[in-house]
Amino acid sequence: MVxxxxxxxxxxxxxxxRSLQRRRTRRKQQLILLEGERLIxxxxxxxxxPALFFFTPEAERQHARLLALAAEAGxxxxxxxxxxxxxxxxxxxxxxxxxxxxLPHLPPAVAGLALILDGVRDPGNLGTVLRSAAAxxxxxxxxxxxxxxxxxxxxxxxxxxxxxRIAIREAKSIEQVRAWLPGYAIYFADASGxxxxxxxxxxxxxxxxxxxxxxxxxxxSQWPDVTAVAIPMARGVESLxxxxxxxxxxxxxxxxxx
Amino acid sequence: MVxxxxxxxxxxxxxxxRSLQRRRTRRKQQLILLEGERLIxxxxxxxxxPALFFFTPEAERQHARLLALAAEAGxxxxxxxxxxxxxxxxxxxxxxxxxxxxLPHLPPAVAGLALILDGVRDPGNLGTVLRSAAAxxxxxxxxxxxxxxxxxxxxxxxxxxxxxRIAIREAKSIEQVRAWLPGYAIYFADASGxxxxxxxxxxxxxxxxxxxxxxxxxxxSQWPDVTAVAIPMARGVESLxxxxxxxxxxxxxxxxxx
Numbered sequence: 001m002v003x004x005x006x007x008x009x010x011x012x013x014x015x016x017x018r019s020l021q022r023r024r025t026r027r028k029q030q031l032i033l034l035e036g037e038r039l040i041x042x043x044x045x046x047x048x049x050p051a052l053f054f055f056t057p058e059a060e061r062q063h064a065r066l067l068a069l070a071a072e073a074g075x076x077x078x079x080x081x082x083x084x085x086x087x088x089x090x091x092x093x094x095x096x097x098x099x100x101x102x103l104p105h106l107p108p109a110v111a112g113l114a115l116i117l118d119g120v121r122d123p124g125n126l127g128t129v130l131r132s133a134a135a136x137x138x139x140x141x142x143x144x145x146x147x148x149x150x151x152x153x154x155x156x157x158x159x160x161x162x163x164x165r166i167a168i169r170e171a172k173s174i175e176q177v178r179a180w181l182p183g184y185a186i187y188f189a190d191a192s193g194x195x196x197x198x199x200x201x202x203x204x205x206x207x208x209x210x211x212x213x214x215x216x217x218x219x220x221s222q223w224p225d226v227t228a229v230a231i232p233m234a235r236g237v238e239s240l241x242x243x244x245x246x247x248x249x250x251x252x253x254x255x256x257x258x
Numbered sequence: 259m260v261x262x263x264x265x266x267x268x269x270x271x272x273x274x275x276r277s278l279q280r281r282r283t284r285r286k287q288q289l290i291l292l293e294g295e296r297l298i299x300x301x302x303x304x305x306x307x308p309a310l311f312f313f314t315p316e317a318e319r320q321h322a323r324l325l326a327l328a329a330e331a332g333x334x335x336x337x338x339x340x341x342x343x344x345x346x347x348x349x350x351x352x353x354x355x356x357x358x359x360x361l362p363h364l365p366p367a368v369a370g371l372a373l374i375l376d377g378v379r380d381p382g383n384l385g386t387v388l389r390s391a392a393a394x395x396x397x398x399x400x401x402x403x404x405x406x407x408x409x410x411x412x413x414x415x416x417x418x419x420x421x422x423r424i425a426i427r428e429a430k431s432i433e434q435v436r437a438w439l440p441g442y443a444i445y446f447a448d449a450s451g452x453x454x455x456x457x458x459x460x461x462x463x464x465x466x467x468x469x470x471x472x473x474x475x476x477x478x479s480q481w482p483d484v485t486a487v488a489i490p491m492a493r494g495v496e497s498l499x500x501x502x503x504x505x506x507x508x509x510x511x512x513x514x515x516x
Contacts, residue, residue: 128499135491233393241386247502
């Protein structure tokens, strides 16, 4: 294994990693940061090996297997001192392993079940619902303009590897979404909707729009011809966490399709 | 409205509020801290008015309605300067309203659907799943030893008022749980379980044990005679977020009982 030691904060690869903390740079460079053993291992096993792999001397001992895995997958191995590692890490107590990996572009599947996020601003919620969509075998997750970046460290962390298992597409407009989902019935989750999610026939090609939490349904775009579906709830309870509501509906679709 | 201005950090009521940031003091005093307009409003409308209500001069103008509501509910109104308010606030950008409220003890309902948390350490997950349990009309949520404090500011925040709508009980042992749930079938959520959660007959009195995320199922106690139930998932996906998994199963129980 060829290991390159980095001892200066001005090193170009270290600078590249730091620059990827910004959304805009991630888009431009088509690269993302993956921190921690679990996320890096998941990405490699899903077929997305890192280009660069940074580690501290301590992590070199503790994560020897991951080091070998990354080397075998073709990553450049870069040893950095803890002080420099802190500058590229997003966590308070870093594990000392961080990968720069090409941003994945998975093709949508044809399961006939899609999730559309519109107005979701919390990266933790976004990652959690991506994880549910991947687990529910949805064909894709479409993000409307204004949704928080799915490739941010926090969204990646709560996604727990889902980002490498389901197509994530960013739509510019409602028209584009319609073109991507020909023949799909489109529903949106709204606690005040009159139709119960259990009364929808999810065996047809269907898409579910999920909003954020602040507004009523939290949906931002003006969707024509979509049907509100609600999860009936106990009196006095206003709503569920957005990621929970989306997941409950997705798994009802899965149940109906069994 | 009688308003008492507080100008010293040594004020006894301010000191009481600060001391309630600790779990042990919350138990001893049987008081909790509620921060933000939404949580305080929810607690009052659920019948749990604050004993003390702290606010900054700016919040006095912005949250005049909440002030009147708290006064009408019998709270002592205490005006504090922003510097002193920061010492009792748990948030980075405080709204400037904070209540000290008796810790609620709601009696369990008799819905025949209970949730047991065992090994849940993330307060955000705990609050989220409490919210789902309240929405699903479960009769109670039982916490096993070692579960994160449901009355911490972060758990209260993600609970969004659920803490005032469902019985939360802390169990000392498995035997105590069995005594609390006579005749209930007990299941536990485990991604590697062989029985699908959709094949369980949830119309009988049932309880679901939900673990944390770190271990396999994340369950800590040694439960005898319980049945593992799984949510069937796509290949490659290891697990769902714990709060999501619990919510999906709870709402399947609700669906079967419709």
